[in-house]
Amino acid sequence: MTFSTSNILHSKTCTLRNIQHSIKNAGFTLEYLPVYSPDLNPIEHKWAQAKARRRKYRCDVDTLFSTSLF
Known part of the structure; x- marks a missing residue:
């Protein structure tokens, strides 16, 4: 699953942290892509x-x- 760090996610830092925490707790690794x-x-x-x-x-x-x- 891929998540983009768009302006929507930047404006909702709390939500982003929740998503990151959930992904890590599910045993997945987050990979950050460079800016397009x-x-x-x-x-x-x-x-x-x-x-x-x-x-x-x-x-x-x-x-x-x-x-x-x-």
Whole structure:
């Protein structure tokens, strides 16, 4: 099970502590994930390339992906 540390959980510290305590008492280990960064996600780089080519060729999305512009 994965929990995200969103603003909702940050604003309810007491609830977060209860959740953490319950998870640990159930015998599970908590693993904290780093904050999301688009720079670490390879698909974000591909979308940036697609957007750049779309601007360069001034075409719509269907044309971009139906032709061999990549």
